[in-house]
Amino acid sequence: MRTLVIGGSVFLGRAIVEEALRRGHEVTTFNRGVSGQDLPGVEAVRGNRESPEDLARLAEGREWDAVVDVCGFVPRVVGDSVRALNGRAATYAFISSISACSGWPGSSPTDESTPRFDCAPDAGPEDGDYGVLKAGCERAVEQGFDGNALIIEPGLILGPHENVGRLPWWLTRIARGGKVLAPGDPEIAMQLIDARDIAAFTLSQAEAGTADRFFVSGVEGNATYRGLLQECRAVTGSDAEFVWVDDRFLLDREVQPWTELPVWAPRSPEFAGVWLPSSAKARAAGLTCRPVAETVRDTWAWLRDIPVERRSFGTARMSHGIDPDKEAEILAAWEGEASPAPA
Template identity: 35%
Template sequence: MTTRRDLLKFSALAAAAAALPPLAFAQGGKSVGKAAKPLSILILGGTGFTGPFQVNYALARGHKVTLFNRGKRPSPEWPGEVEQLHGDRNTGDLKSLEGRKWDVCIDNPTSLPFWVRDAGKVLKGNVGHYLFISTISVYADGSKPGITEDAPLAVYKGKDAMAETQENLRADIENLYGPLKALSEAEARKQFGERVTIVRPGYIVGPRDETDRFTYWPHRVAQGGDMLVPGDGSDPVQIIDGRDLGEWMIRLAEAGTTGNFNAVGPEKPLSTKSMLEGCQRVTGGKPKYTHVSAQFLEEKKIELPIWVSDDAGPYAGYGAVSNARAIAAGLTFRPYDTTVKDLMAWFHSLPADRQAKLRAGITREQEAELLKEWRARKGA
């Protein structure tokens, strides 16, 4: 059963993705038109999971893009000119940003409030609009479905939030990630005032997703055979294609939209059952499903990715967060089957040894043992 720790761990520490060939930009394969007004956009990060989608879409729309990061990850081959600035926010090295102006700044990787504070010292008055990628983990209570952007936020209980480091975050991510993101949001408003947009995603999936959290499901369905399915199939699932998230960020910048938004999808409710049915349509797999109770999986200490049980107590609401405000602000979604198809095409382009060992889910051996014990209990 997916826990808060799983949600936080992969949201904060997702591995870098491999470079991809040129990406499809538009919904339904349509061409991307030019923006009415070209913008100069500074992207903090830009080479991880969703950053390249932001860059490619911004270039297609006619914007000028500057990236700021440590230069540790290989950059994809951009379909246009991209300025690259280097520095390290961990050490406060932001010299390459000094004396520069941009219309928009998109802050992708920040989980620590002092990163926002230090960026504000350099960029305040030099950017017209600041967009911050946060997380639905900022909410204090995740137990009830329908969480809106106005729900209370998690409270930091440490000694000094500005002294927290990535090492501290990794060591106590379950208690620190949400509260530190919430304080980072507050610091963004302190530094940049009213021209701030806070975007709170949940599970981000699709091509470039190196966590394999969602990939586990179409990959497993494609294998067929006797398959363990958590719950009765009715539990809600929320995911968003990284391309939909990245492209929407650029449209928010173009429109000058401010405020707080839950960036979760799809547009219509998705259950575990319909999630797996879509995986079957795309992959052609023909597994035999055996539904196993949440209580059994909890007893066996088994965590399955993406799935959040209605019995998950303080986490039950993570599968049914309200996205109404984001949709009203222009968030759109590719068809679910398109996300699955493109994800698997990307996954199958990875080296064979990488495909052989998924980074989330359970092994076939674990699955077989669990099913054997479950059937023994049920007298099947």
């Protein structure tokens, strides 16, 4: 099978390339060569997806069975690559996001029938935020591609090489040890997925020539906050002591859910449905998910050799992690309230 990956050098795209090579695909990658390094064994075509000339040079004289577009964020730009690759590939797999669903993370469960944001397939970057634009990108593929349009909508992705910085931040913080501010209800059931499992599922669907749309998240309840943090402590061999601080206390002190304490989704209306999406359709179609413990172990195996000052805890869009002084202040305030000094 011949596979083109648009992107492919950082995290999820890298996992897709690695899995495609493992399966014996002939892999072409298309990126600018600035964010990461292509894996050995690929044909690396350098170019900017926003340049019509670069897209034409990519398409010239090449054909693929499947394109996997991992780095599409603007409908108009995705539409350009769809047009450039029409007739050059049988399947166009687009990595979207659960954020494309207008109902997420509302209080009802989300699945493939949940409406997507209303966004035109030729919208520009100014026409919406991340989730709105992802919905427009999906339409650019579904309406513009002549072959099979495969839309993959992942939930929260973890795993080795994570560039968003969520699990890397927790591993780094917990490895430092001492009292660690642990957010909210430790027993909330999450659903986490490893990039390598999304890679395998996407490529299996592309190999089968599927034209469909799938939510791809972990099995409901495959982790709790307590379980995730305990796994981090186990793999790092740390002496961390978790101090569980309730949602209200953190929100009152303006701790930002999801980012300042990564992956923390408080029990509040805004976050009520974060862990409610159903990936039942993808699982019925063959998605399998490794245990979260394996994801944590392998992420630490990759991260531990990177000096702390060179680790990245964020992207241009958002940074992750609480300032150590703020964490210490909150812990002191919480412990002061929990055990007031004797009168």
